[in-house]
Structure formats: structure tokens, C-alpha cells
Amino acid sequence: MTELSSKILNSIESVIRFKENSKIVPLHEPFFDDTNAWKYVKNCIDTGWVSSAGDWVNKFEKEICSYTGSPYAVAVNNGTVGLRLALHLLGVRYGDEVLLPPYSFVATANSISHLGAIPHFIDIDKNSLSMSPKSLERRLEKIAYKKEGKVYNKETGRRISALLPVHVFGVPADLISLAKISKNWGIPIVEDAAEALGSWIEQNNKRTHCGLVGEIGVISFNGNKLITTGGGGVVLTKNKELAEKAKHLSTTAKIDHPWEFDHNEIGWNDRLPNLNAALGLSQLEVLEKRLLMKIELINKYKNAFQNIKEVTVFSNKHKSVSNNWLVTILLDIKDKIIAKNERDALLESSHKRKIMLRPLWKPLHKLKIYSKSPRSILKVADELEYKIICLPSSPQLIK
Numbered sequence: 001m002t003e004l005s006s007k008i009l010n011s012i013e014s015v016i017r018f019k020e021n022s023k024i025v026p027l028h029e030p031f032f033d034d035t036n037a038w039k040y041v042k043n044c045i046d047t048g049w050v051s052s053a054g055d056w057v058n059k060f061e062k063e064i065c066s067y068t069g070s071p072y073a074v075a076v077n078n079g080t081v082g083l084r085l086a087l088h089l090l091g092v093r094y095g096d097e098v099l100l101p102p103y104s105f106v107a108t109a110n111s112i113s114h115l116g117a118i119p120h121f122i123d124i125d126k127n128s129l130s131m132s133p134k135s136l137e138r139r140l141e142k143i144a145y146k147k148e149g150k151v152y153n154k155e156t157g158r159r160i161s162a163l164l165p166v167h168v169f170g171v172p173a174d175l176i177s178l179a180k181i182s183k184n185w186g187i188p189i190v191e192d193a194a195e196a197l198g199s200w201i202e203q204n205n206k207r208t209h210c211g212l213v214g215e216i217g218v219i220s221f222n223g224n225k226l227i228t229t230g231g232g233g234v235v236l237t238k239n240k241e242l243a244e245k246a247k248h249l250s251t252t253a254k255i256d257h258p259w260e261f262d263h264n265e266i267g268w269n270d271r272l273p274n275l276n277a278a279l280g281l282s283q284l285e286v287l288e289k290r291l292l293m294k295i296e297l298i299n300k301y302k303n304a305f306q307n308i309k310e311v312t313v314f315s316n317k318h319k320s321v322s323n324n325w326l327v328t329i330l331l332d333i334k335d336k337i338i339a340k341n342e343r344d345a346l347l348e349s350s351h352k353r354k355i356m357l358r359p360l361w362k363p364l365h366k367l368k369i370y371s372k373s374p375r376s377i378l379k380v381a382d383e384l385e386y387k388i389i390c391l392p393s394s395p396q397l398i399k
């Protein structure tokens with residue numbers, strides 16, 4: 001173990017509590033002890049409403065609207081299908097290109113591929129780890145042209161039909177700048193807000209929940225996110241027509257009728273089951289409490305790392321509020337190879353101590369499946385590749 005790893009691990013251990021009977025500290029773990037989870041789920045079982053219809057789904061959507069300020073919300077099976085549905089609704093079709101940053105969970109790129117479209121990577125901004133507005137602007141100037149209101153890539157001849165920025169680890173991307181570029185070019189935005197429930201973008205003293213600056217935003221409720229429905233997601237939009245279409249296409253595009261099976265489009269079966277919505281509602285009830293615990297956790301980590309000069313706890317520099325989903329540290333080591341060696345030593349020794357640290361994702365353009373995807377120069381992404389590590393961040397870990 002290197003000296004730096006040992007200092008970092010000691011600092012982590014000074015913050016977190018090891019759970020009784022459990023020898024590992026996971027990265028992010030769901031928590032139900034202080035919730036009505038069992039009561040609500042039991043209601044579904046007692047009444048038989050466990051599947052793709054029922055009151056809990058409607059209640060869950062209503063609560064999501066009231067918390068985020070979104071006029072509409074459509075609950076779906078998971079974040080991945082939510083993203084695919086959102087891209088489809090904005091007109092992404094087979095053979096198009098969609099622009100996204102290279103650091104994200106693979107689902108972001110996959111949701112594009114599931115439509116037969118092609119992910120096209122844009123460099124990141126150091127301050128948010130998400131799509132850099134400057135890099136996006138430069139890339140579009142270099143490769144894009146407009147024809148009859150549509151935008152095309154002159155190098156590939158393909159249409160560029162959407163932007164898909166990600167709010168990485170709950171830290172809001174610079175959506176205000178990205179939205180300006182989106183407007184100038186007429187390319188709509190889907191926000192991957194999978195990790196960003198409780199994160200807000202501020203402008204002129206007004207706050208907008210992540211997912212509501214672009215045309216559509218998608219939140220995930222997978223088990224590792226801030227709150228969970230078991231598996232699930234929600235599509236947010238301010239646009240009534242898009243919301244109605246989202247609901248229609250996610251429920252097999254069936255025309256409402258007491259007994260007839262008539263479907264006017266090829267839809268999907270994406271609707272969130274009632275059982276999952278019941279669990280989700282019990283989690284939404286403790287969201288504010290969880291967010292406060294997160295603030296306490298990140299402050300404790302910041303304190304604990306104060307005296308390690310090679311480590312900075314990542315926090316966003318744009319005007320915005322992060323939900324602090326995953327506390328992230330940056331290794332301030334200039335040389336990439338030295339940084340990688342330190343990072344690997346830290347990961348190795350932490351796993352021996354059963355503390356589940358995670359590196360930043362392998363950049364998506366370096367996965368074999370996306371190695372041929374078009375991309376801008378990815379200078380910042382390349383610099384940061386080995387310098388970012390996520391710490392155990394379950395709110396219930398606080399000592």
C-alpha cells in the first residue's frame with residue numbers, strides 16, 4: 001500500500017460507520033428502515049394491484065411533479081428505457097447521431113444504440129465532468145451544417161438529432177450554456193438526470209430541477225441511486241404533447257377503450273409497475289432527509305481530507321445545487337501514469353479492506369463496442385481518466 005492510499009483510507013474510515021454483521025462497505029446502498037416501504041408494498045399485494053396499472057403509479061408521478069416542479073412526469077421501468085423513449089420522442093431515428101459526453105454509465109450510449117442511432121462523443125468540462133459547452137460549440141462549427149432546419153454531420157452525412165448531456169454523480173452539467181447552443185443550432189436536449197434527483201440548476205435566483213432545462217429529462221430509481229423503486233425511472237417534461245406521447249408509447253400505444261385492442265403505433269411496454277411505484281413513494285417521503293444526510297456526509301469527507309494535499313473533494317463550480325449522490329475525489333497528480341499507479345494501489349488496498357471505492361467509468365469511447373464512434377478531441381476527458389475516485393456515499397453510513 002502506498003503512503004497516499006493509506007492516508008486516504010484512514011480518512012475514509014474516520015468518516016464512515018461499518019454496519020454490524022456486514023463486512024463490506026458498498027458504494028451506495030438502498031435503505032428502508034425509516035420508511036413506509038413495507039406498508040405501501042403490502043397494500044399492492046393485499047389489493048392485487050401489483051402490475052402496470054394502479055393508484056401508486058399515479059401518486060408517485062404526482063409527487064415527482066410536486067417535488068421537481070415538472071408539470072408532467074411519466075414513470076417507466078428504468079432509466080435506460082426512459083432515455084431511449086425520450087430520444088425517440090424528440091425524433092432520433094435509425095442512422096442519426098446523438099452527441100454525449102464520454103463519462104457516463106454505459107446506458108447513456110446504449111439508449112442511443114437501441115434506436116439504431118450512433119453515439120458521438122464530445123469532450124468534458126473539468127467543472128462538471130459533463131459535456132463541455134465550448135467543446136460542443138467548436139465541434140459543431142467544425143463538422144455540422146444546417147439544411148432545411150435539420151443539422152447534419154458533413155464528415156459522415158448523418159443527421160445530428162439530439163444532445164444528451166449527463167449530470168454526473170448528481171453534479172449538474174452547465175445546462176444554461178448547453179441550452180443556448182441547442183437553441184442556436186435547433187438540436188433538442190435530453191438530459192440524462194439519472195443520478196440527479198434533488199439537483200438543481202440556478203439562474204437569475206431561480207432554480208430549475210435537473211432534467212427540466214432541456215426538452216426532456218430522465219431520472220433513474222435503480223437500487224444504487226439516491227432513492228429507489230427497485231428498478232424504475234421517470235421521464236420529465238414541460239411539454240404536454242411530449243408527456244402524452246411518452247405515456248402512450250410506454251403503454252403499447254393502445255387506444256383507450258373498455259375492451260378493444262387497438263394500437264395506433266408500435267409502442268413499448270415501459271410502464272413502471274404499481275409495486276415499484278409504492279416502494280418509490282415510500283422513498284420519496286424521506287428524500288429531503290436523505291439530502292440533508294448527504295450534505296453532512298460530504299462535509300465530513302471534506303474535513304477528513306483537508307490535510308492531504310493530493311486530494312480534493314470534487315464539487316461543482318457552476319451555479320447549481322448537487323444532490324451529492326456520490327462523493328468524488330480528484331487526485332491532484334499531474335502525471336497521468338503516476339496518477340494511475342496511485343489510483344490502482346488505492347483501489348486494490350480499499351478492496352482488501354472491503355471498502356468499495358470505484359474509479360471513474362472507463363470512458364465510453366474506449367469500450368470496444370463504441371471504439372469506432374465519432375468524437376471530438378477528448379483532451380480533458382483523457383487528462384482526468386485516472387484521477388477520479390468515488391467514495392462510499394450511502395447516507396446511512398455517517399458515524
Ligand SMILES: *Cc1c(COP(=O)(O)O)cnc(C)c1O
Binds near residue numbers: 078079220231
Ligand atoms: C443509472 C444510470 C442510467 C440508467 O438507469 P437504469 O435505471 O439503471 O436503467 C443511465 N445513466 C446514468 C448516468 C446512470 O447513472
